[in-house]
Amino acid sequence: MPEAATxxxxxxxxxxxxxxxxxxxxxxxxxxxxxxxxxxxxxPNGAGKTSLFNACAGLVRPAGGSVELFGRDVSQRxxxxxxxxxxxxxxxxxxxxxxxxxxxxxxxxREASFVWRRPLAxxxxxPAERRETxxxxxxxxxxxxxxxxxxxxxxxLATGEQRMVEFARVLASPARMLLLDEPSxxxxxxxxxxxxxxxxxxxxxxxRGVFVVEHDMDLVARICRQVYVLNFGELIMSGTMEEALxxxxxxxxxxxxxxxxxxxxxxxxxxx
Amino acid sequence: xxxxxxxxxxxxADGAIVGLAAMGLVLSYKASGIFNFAQGAIGAxxxxxxxxxxxxxxxxxxxxxxxTLLVVGVGFxxxxxxxxxxxxxxxxxxxxxxxxxxxxxxTSLFNLRYGGITKEFPSFLPQQTFQFAGVNIAWEEVxxxxxxxxxxVGMTLxxxxxxxxxxxxxxVDDPQLVxxxxxxxxxxxxxxxxxxxxxxxxxxxxxxxxxxLDGNTLTLLVVASFGAAAIGRFSSLPLTFAGAIGIxxxxxxxxxxxxxxxxxxxxxPTTIPFAVLFVVLLLSPKSWLVEVGASLQQRVVxxxxxxxxxxxAKLIPVVVFVALVPILFKTHMIAxxxxxxxVILMMSLSLLVRLSNQISLCQISFAAxxxxxxxxxxxxxxxxxxCLLLAGLITIPIGAFVAIPxxxxxxxxxxxxxxxxxxxxxxxxxxxxxxxxxxxxxLITPRPGFALSDQDYFYxxxxxxxxxxxxVLFVERSRLGQLLRSKADSPIALEALGVNINVLPLxxxxxxxxxxxxxxxxxxxxxxxxxxxDFQTIPTSLLLVALLVxxxxxxxxxxxxxxxxxxxxxxxxxxxxxxxxxxxxxxxxFGVAAVEAAVASTRSVKPxxxxxxxxxKAGPPSDSGAPAxxxxxxxxRVVEPAGGQSA
Numbered sequence: 027m028p029e030a031a032t033x034x035x036x037x038x039x040x041x042x043x044x045x046x047x048x049x050x051x052x053x054x055x056x057x058x059x060x061x062x063x064x065x066x067x068x069x070p071n072g073a074g075k076t077s078l079f080n081a082c083a084g085l086v087r088p089a090g091g092s093v094e095l096f097g098r099d100v101s102q103r104x105x106x107x108x109x110x111x112x113x114x115x116x117x118x119x120x121x122x123x124x125x126x127x128x129x130x131x132x133x134x135x136r137e138a139s140f141v142w143r144r145p146l147a148x149x150x151x152x153p154a155e156r157r158e159t160x161x162x163x164x165x166x167x168x169x170x171x172x173x174x175x176x177x178x179x180x181x182x183l184a185t186g187e188q189r190m191v192e193f194a195r196v197l198a199s200p201a202r203m204l205l206l207d208e209p210s211x212x213x214x215x216x217x218x219x220x221x222x223x224x225x226x227x228x229x230x231x232x233x234r235g236v237f238v239v240e241h242d243m244d245l246v247a248r249i250c251r252q253v254y255v256l257n258f259g260e261l262i263m264s265g266t267m268e269e270a271l272x273x274x275x276x277x278x279x280x281x282x283x284x285x286x287x288x289x290x291x292x293x294x295x296x297x298x
Numbered sequence: 299x300x301x302x303x304x305x306x307x308x309x310x311a312d313g314a315i316v317g318l319a320a321m322g323l324v325l326s327y328k329a330s331g332i333f334n335f336a337q338g339a340i341g342a343x344x345x346x347x348x349x350x351x352x353x354x355x356x357x358x359x360x361x362x363x364x365x366t367l368l369v370v371g372v373g374f375x376x377x378x379x380x381x382x383x384x385x386x387x388x389x390x391x392x393x394x395x396x397x398x399x400x401x402x403x404x405t406s407l408f409n410l411r412y413g414g415i416t417k418e419f420p421s422f423l424p425q426q427t428f429q430f431a432g433v434n435i436a437w438e439e440v441x442x443x444x445x446x447x448x449x450x451v452g453m454t455l456x457x458x459x460x461x462x463x464x465x466x467x468x469x470v471d472d473p474q475l476v477x478x479x480x481x482x483x484x485x486x487x488x489x490x491x492x493x494x495x496x497x498x499x500x501x502x503x504x505x506x507x508x509x510x511l512d513g514n515t516l517t518l519l520v521v522a523s524f525g526a527a528a529i530g531r532f533s534s535l536p537l538t539f540a541g542a543i544g545i546x547x548x549x550x551x552x553x554x555x556x557x558x559x560x561x562x563x564x565x566x567p568t569t570i571p572f573a574v575l576f577v578v579l580l581l582s583p584k585s586w587l588v589e590v591g592a593s594l595q596q597r598v599v600x601x602x603x604x605x606x607x608x609x610x611a612k613l614i615p616v617v618v619f620v621a622l623v624p625i626l627f628k629t630h631m632i633a634x635x636x637x638x639x640x641v642i643l644m645m646s647l648s649l650l651v652r653l654s655n656q657i658s659l660c661q662i663s664f665a666a667x668x669x670x671x672x673x674x675x676x677x678x679x680x681x682x683x684x685c686l687l688l689a690g691l692i693t694i695p696i697g698a699f700v701a702i703p704x705x706x707x708x709x710x711x712x713x714x715x716x717x718x719x720x721x722x723x724x725x726x727x728x729x730x731x732x733x734x735x736x737x738x739x740x741l742i743t744p745r746p747g748f749a750l751s752d753q754d755y756f757y758x759x760x761x762x763x764x765x766x767x768x769x770v771l772f773v774e775r776s777r778l779g780q781l782l783r784s785k786a787d788s789p790i791a792l793e794a795l796g797v798n799i800n801v802l803p804l805x806x807x808x809x810x811x812x813x814x815x816x817x818x819x820x821x822x823x824x825x826x827x828x829x830x831x832d833f834q835t836i837p838t839s840l841l842l843v844a845l846l847v848x849x850x851x852x853x854x855x856x857x858x859x860x861x862x863x864x865x866x867x868x869x870x871x872x873x874x875x876x877x878x879x880x881x882x883x884x885x886x887x888f889g890v891a892a893v894e895a896a897v898a899s900t901r902s903v904k905p906x907x908x909x910x911x912x913x914x915k916a917g918p919p920s921d922s923g924a925p926a927x928x929x930x931x932x933x934x935r936v937v938e939p940a941g942g943q944s945a
Binding site for chain 2: 083085104105106107109110114115117121122123124125126130134135137138139140141142147148149150151192195196199
């Protein structure tokens with residue numbers, strides 16, 4: 027096992043604030059995501075998880091704060107530029123190239139990184155690039171166990187398979203920090219279990235850092251070393267999953283204030 | 299000052315008339331997500347029906363008006379609602395093609411009945427005038443303004459106050475959901491279409507007395523209402539109405555200036571509505587231009603692929619056929635040569651429509667630029683083939699200019715931007731010294747010395763066509779092609795992978811403009827002259843898109859097949875037909891076929907197999923396409939119906 031001290035920061039978010047008109051979606055959130063391993067982001071619906079992700083990826087313009095990617099400030103960079111600097115992401119609503127095959131989808135993950143390398147790269151791939159693209163795609167598809175779907179058209183697949191293709195596509199890209207937005211939504215229990223295994227294996231084997239938004243607590247508990255908890259746009263705690271589950275504040279944020287109060291009252295009633 | 303007041307009043311009256319059609323357009327667009335390019339044709343049809351009843355059969359005009367409204371407004375509104383229903387899930391390109399199809403059908407029906415000659419249309423509203431502030435105002439003008447204002451106010455209140463009005467917008471995005479709260483979405487949509495077409499009908503009937511009964515002019519005038527709809531952001535009825543009045547006042551004033559100054563001013567009045575449309579689309583914030591109904595387009599037509607062998611097998615009959623054309627059709631070489639040029643034009647269009655799911659309604663304008671460039675270079679003594687190449691290159695900046703809206707806009711707004719660009723070029727630039735010149739003498743465009751005979755020139759075009767086909771094939775199979783397809787499916791995912799997606803439409807438009815420009819350079823020498831009449835945006839650019847889509851009606855037909863089929867239908871067959879009526883019937887057929895192709899595009903597709911391949915099917919199912927992978931290239935896509943699916 028490598029020394030923990032060699033670990034560097036993949037994503038460093040400081041005082042990030044996102045507003046939609048009068049709504050404060052993310053309120054001065056600061057968090058660190060290590061460059062390796064899997065980190066979770068949880069919180070009830072509307073907590074601002076996806077807004078935080080979109081601000082990290084550059085799809086939403088934050089009202090304040092900064093985002094650093096592997097030590098470089100990318101706050102003012104376009105989404106495409108951040109991707110170049112090593113940020114990859116999947117989407118809550120699956121975004122696949124639906125009329126392309128699974129292989130073409132996964133290959134595009136690698137291929138996209140060649141496009142601006144040299145003049146005319148936009149037009150045609152070099153043989154070496156093509157070879158590398160194919161090999162990367164083969165490896166990733168095997169890792170994600172979708173090799174048998176390679177020639178299927180992506181839009182014709184079931185949701186679970188589509189999620190896996192989207193994940194494989196971002197794995198095939200050279201991105202070293204992956205933002206996964208609810209990767210297990212729409213999956214069956216069996217598929218979730220399999221996805222968790224694949225995610226852990228892939229992150230380890232390919233040495234990627236993963237930051238994942240997830241609703242499935244079991245899944246998060248199984249894969250994440252550390253979790254951040256958001257509620258109403260504010261970071262309410264960070265720590266291991268056990269700590270998060272034990273925290274009163276986290277309980278309250280999920281069960282809701284009235285319910286927590288009610289419980290408290292019941293407890294008082296018992297005392298009386 | 300008084301003369302300007304009179305002009306403004308005339309402009310307001312015209313604006314009230316055009317504003318009705320524009321509001322109807324916005325209304326049906328809001329309710330169905332389908333932008334009705336046939337709005338003008340419906341107006342023309344109404345004028346035709348009214349003319350029949352009032353002028354030919356001698357009915358009293360109020361009775362004639364009511365019958366016209368019932369037949370065209372209500373009757374045709376129902377027809378439009380059905381068409382809209384069938385194409386609701388189709389791609390934007392297909393929706394546009396369906397209404398272009400209706401436009402072509404109506405225009406040909408109109409021409410079948412009334413011929414292509416303008417007939418005088420008797421006025422029916424009171425012509426007496428009264429004095430106001432020293433200006434003569436006709437009662438007719440007062441009446442149309444009152445009708446327009448009443449419609450604008452009534453419609454606005456209807457949308458603000460009634461449940462049906464408020465539910466109209468919700469219906470497009472989620473018809474089932476609206477159904478759940480107890481409103482029948484079909485009823486609401488039908489009402490929106492009935493009102494929309496009725497407004498177009500009223501416009502047609504009111505405007506006809508001042509320009510006469512001429513299908514093409516009437517259609518074009520109402521197309522000018524698109525600019526007003528743009529000012530209303532394609533959603534606000536009062537703003538649309540105000541926009542129409544503003545535009546028509548400008549038109550009225552510029553008409554007077556044109557009459558006084560002549561020269562360059564002549565084209566200004568006809569240009570204004572389209573220039574407004576282009577400028578508004580160019581400058582509007584993107585958030586204003588959200589496409590209605592795009593959320594429904596989630597169905598994916600899964601496109602089966604076949605091996606390169608099948609691709610080559612499909613190519614052989616095409617090559618043999620083209621080689622035999624000069625022998626088989628000796629007497630119609632001009633038609634076939636022109637047809638071959640249009641094959642190139644269609645292929646250039648397919649780069650946009652079929653590959654990258656963008657729509658261009660100004661392809662013939664690119665050709666016009668190329669034609670003029672080739673002519674001018676030829677005048678300067680540049681060798682013929684080099685002229686052609688340079689003509690293509692010169693057209694590229696024009697393509698890049700049109701790509702500016704393409705970077706920001708998609709779907710129907712891009713279609714409107716390209717249409718307005720084509721119309722502005724046609725009405726404001728064609729007849730200046732920059733292009734075809736002000737004098738009516740066409741440009742003399744000789745053939746090259748090495749291909750003087752009709753046959754030789756045909757083969758020359760075919761050879762250049764082959765080169766163009768190779769370019770198209772290269773682009774389709776290159777990294778660029780794959781990127782364009784990816785962007786058509788999901789721009790956001792491609793951007794997240796690190797691709798600057800704004801460059802892609804730019805490159806696609808430049809490539810398409812290059813090919814179209816080169817094709818334009820080939821048109822003139824076919825008969826030795828080039829004139830503006832060869833390069834009309836309406837209908838040619840519209841028909842190019844429609845015919846390409848009809849040609850690709852079967853998704854197994856490749857780019858070449860679709861282009862060839864489309865060009866033969868558009869150019870060659872009509873040259874064999876001398877009867878005006880039969881020609882109109884052919885157009886009617888194209889119109890219906892375009893609607894049918896659009897409807898068919900939402901159905902799924904069966905894989906293509908050669909007859910003998912079906913027998914071998916017992917083997918492992920996954921090895922089709924395996925040879926292509928070995929070769930390290932993607933298997934040739936059997937191309938999807940033009941435009942693909944998602945927006």
